[in-house]
Amino acid sequence: MDWGMANRMARIINPKTGKAVMLALDHGYFLGPTHRIEEPRKTITPLLPYADTIMLTRGVLRNCVDPESCANVVLRVSGGVSIVGPALEDEGITTSIKDALRLNVAGVGISVFIGSSHERQTLLNLAELVNQGQEYGVPVLGITAVGKELEKRDARYLSLCCRICAELGTHIVKTYYCEDFEKVTTSCPAPIVIAGGPKLETEMDVFELTYNAIQQGAVGVDMGRNIWQNDYPVAIIRAIRSIVHEGLKPKQAHKLFLDVKSEHEKAAANA
Ligand code: 5RP
Secondary structure, three states, X not given: OOHHHHHHHHHHOEOOOOEEEEEEOOOHHHHOOOOOOOOHHHHHHHHHHHOOEEEEOHHHHHHHOOHHXXXXXXXXXXXXXXXXXXXXXXXXEOOOHHHHHHOOOOEEEEEXXXXXXXXXXXXXXXXXXXXXXXXXXXXXXXXXXOOOOHHHOOHHHHHHHHHHHHHOOOOEEEEOOOOOHXXXXXXXXXXXXXXXXXXXXXXXXXXXXXXXXXXXXXXXXXXXXXXXXXXXXXXXXXXXXXXXXXXOOHHHHHHHHHHHHHHHHHHXXXX
């Protein structure tokens, strides 16, 4: 691996632990002002110290994240669709590699919609981005998107998607956790991070999801709503981080969550 590519990969996957905590904040690219990220700067700023990378679009990056924060960025570079449009799968590449380099990104991210009528187009978008990434030393995060069809998230389908992304040269694959997740990780030669999906009922559910994914071969998370839609986002990201990087068990992470939550409550009461 060339130095630039290796250096950028190390900004995403911590070489000391071999793991990654990515914070996904890109939802607005097709959902608009999603609940609890209506004002991105307010959501992002307190979480920055606890994320190895933030994943978002260039518009939110330029307007809502200070360059002095030194955040490592995985830039969402696919889009061109909206939740109210005719086809969520009809994505194109929205951002040039030149602009991504100008933003000093650690990587770029793009969705593919396998099994949809836009399968070929989105896979060729991914392949083109990998070609550009290889040329400039920029890792590509391939995201196995399911659009509105959340029920598609089983091991058979996700193994197919992850393997195809890896075969096309994707440097890191982002997918969903599912039953028999090990089948997905063992058949994908590229490292896998998991999305959180819609907000889960309890914090323990989030910790168990994270723990099980890591135990079954994921290198980390690229999680959004289960962090910033929680009432205590700093407490939950710190607990998730402790599972990913320190190997804490769900119950230990829950204790950390409660401790940090109570610190925040005390600070708020004294403010
Ligand atoms: C959308 C995405 C999101 O970033 C992804 O779904 C992660 O966020 P969440 O944990 O909220 O699911 O890639 O395609």
